[in-house]
Amino acid sequence: MSDLEETLLIQIKAAGLVIPEREVRFHSTRKWRFDFFWLDYKMACEVEGGIWIGGRHNRGASFLKDAEKYNEAALLGITVLRVCDKQIKDGSALAWIERGLHG
Numbered sequence: 001m002s003d004l005e006e007t008l009l010i011q012i013k014a015a016g017l018v019i020p021e022r023e024v025r026f027h028s029t030r031k032w033r034f035d036f037f038w039l040d041y042k043m044a045c046e047v048e049g050g051i052w053i054g055g056r057h058n059r060g061a062s063f064l065k066d067a068e069k070y071n072e073a074a075l076l077g078i079t080v081l082r083v084c085d086k087q088i089k090d091g092s093a094l095a096w097i098e099r100g101l102h103g
Helices: 003-014 060-075 085-089 092-102
Strands: 021-025 033-038 043-047 079-083
Touching: 003 033, 003 043, 003 085, 003 092, 043 092, 060 079, 079 092, 085 092
Parallel strands: 043 079
Antiparallel strands: 021 033, 033 043
């Protein structure tokens, strides 16, 4: 678990929200995993790290793979929240998760 993921999980617990499952495979034939997944809510959260340093997810081939993953999730009816370091630190990520869980 990355430091950003750990920080977000601490926020989720402190807010008294439903604790998500971690590193859950959601597709029947692919090995894709979500950082956080709330099965009963059909909602996932992906923590996008390395956006300012040219991390893996910002390179062409990986970006295309992520687009495929997120599109397949959408077609399965799963809402995917994508959050970055700034949004975790300023509380936006937690607010979006709370809205997703409580409407």
